[in-house]
Amino acid sequence: MKNYFSYFTFLTLLGLLLILIVQSAEGSIDQSSVLGSDANMIGYLFVNTTSNLTNAIQSISLFLLSFGIVGIAFSFINLGSKRIKRHNDYLETLVKDRTRTLEEKHNQLKAQNEDYREALSLIQDQKEEIETAQQDLLHKNKDLTEAFEEIQSQNELLDHERAKLEQAKRIIQAQNTKLMGIARNLDQQVQDRTKELSRSNNLLLEKNKELDEFIYKSAHDLRGPIARFKGLSQLIQMEYDQNNDISDHLEHLNHSANHMDNMLKRLSNVYEISARPINPQKIEISLILDTVFDRLKGEENLDSVSIEVNNLIDKPIQIDPSLLHLILKNLIGNAVRFQDPLKLNKWVKVNIEIIDKYLVISVKDNGIGIKKEQKDSIFELFYVGSELPKGPGLGLYICKIITNKLNGDINLNYSEIEKETEFKASIPIKS
Structure with missing residues (x-):
């Protein structure tokens, strides 16, 4: 399109140039005709020939100028039409998208309308049934009306009871939530108590082992003084039978007794320390x-x-x-x-x-x-x-x-x- 526009512009400019040249030539011919009024036939023919040529060139120039102007106008029109076409295509795309969206909304509305129609139909059916029932009820006697009123009062009572039941249900749910919390706390307490019992059990096993070792070693250490008691007793008996001096043996016996007494006191201290409170x-x-x-x-x-x-x-x-x-x-x-x-x-x-x-x-x-x-x-x-x-x-x-x-x-x-x-x-x- 730019090439066409350049060509048409060139033709327009060329036409304008030829028109200017022709006008200059016509001015020259007019002057020559004024100056040479007495010219011969050959000059007359030459002037006529030039005039014809000028007219032809002028016609061609006008044609080129017109064609160039028309071409430029066509180029502008064509360029505008393409822009308009692109804009129309863009608008058409927007219209299609909007149309598609509107169709989807329309389909949704149609579906909702169908649902509404079904609901209205159902309501209408129910309304007709209610109207039929009302007409039937109108034909009932006063006893049935009183019974109906009584039923309504019972329904109100049932609604009241239902409200109380809902409130009780909420209270039960709250209590259940509290019980769940208590249960979790109890479970944690059980776990903690289990760990504590495990530690206590391990400590008890350690204490039992220590007690076994304590009893074994106590018995072992007490056996020495008792053996010395027995030996010294036999030795004292032998020395006594032979009327010998037994004072040294009695001193050793007293020393062993003191040693055993100190040991028993310490063993008693160990027990008292473990057993009695602080x-x-x-x-x-x-x-x-x-x-x-x-x-x-x-x-x-x-x-x-x-x-x-x-x-x-x-x-x-x-x-x-x-x-x-x-x-x-x-x-x-x-x-x-x-x-x-x-x-x-x-x-x-x-x-x-x-x-x-x-x-x-x-x-x-x-x-x-x-x-x-x-x-x-x-x-x-x-x-x-x-x-x-x-x-x-x-x-x-x-x-x-x-x-x-x-x-x-x-x-x-x-x-x-x-x-x-x-x-x-x-x-x-x-x-």
Whole structure:
């Protein structure tokens, strides 16, 4: 289309150019005719010939000009028609889409109208049935009317009851929801209780195992003093029959009896610690220390050891005094009992203080020490860290079960370089 437009424009311009040339030529011919009025026939013929040629060229120019203008107009018309066609195509596409949408809506409306017609038909049928029934009812007598009124009153009563039933149903549903919540809570409680029972069962099994070991080792340790009793009794009998002095044997017998008595007391302490409840009281630490050292004077050689006590608690605290007495007595008694006889300066340092709401008891000594392989077993029942027969191996075990019962802990710290042993117990207390 652009090429056609260019061609027609060229023809138009060419026509205009020829018209200008022809007009210039006609001006020249007019001047020559004015100037040479007396020219000959040949000049006249030449002028006539030029005039004819000019007319022909002018006709051609007018034709070209007209054809160019018509072509340009046709090009503009054709261009406009194509634009109009494209716009019409676009409008036609929009109309088709809109028509399709309208057809779909129309189909939907038709379907809805069909449903409405069916509903209206059904309503009409029901209306006719109701009208027939009403006409039938009109022919009923007054008794039936009264019966109908009574039925209506019963229906109202039934509606009222139905409303109450709906309300009861909502209440039951709410109760069911609460019961479901309670059931879930109970299920969680059962699971928690099952875990607690499992832990208790495991603890019971551990305690039973510990009790079996306790009974076995107690029987084993008690068999020694009893055997010594029997041997000394027979020896005393033999010496008595021969009228010999039996005072040494009686002393040994008394020593064995004291040893058995101490062992039975410790075994009794173990049972009492496990069985009896905790009885916390307000008491001063200094009073418990006095009773501890009074008891140790009769059991240990306190004069052979330098004992330094640093009690930083100057007011009463809430704690079970008997349990604290046993902890202090066993820790201090062990430190005194297992002193190194080869050392000239034997000492025991006791430090008692409160740190972050914990009663911290530290008992340090420079005794015979503890071997590295003994650290993991030092708190076990009847375990004796020294080869010297100085005790039944119950002191540290008693300290361990007491601190556990009081929700505390006890640890061993041993310095290989300084050869110093420290037992540190931590017990929570209430302010």
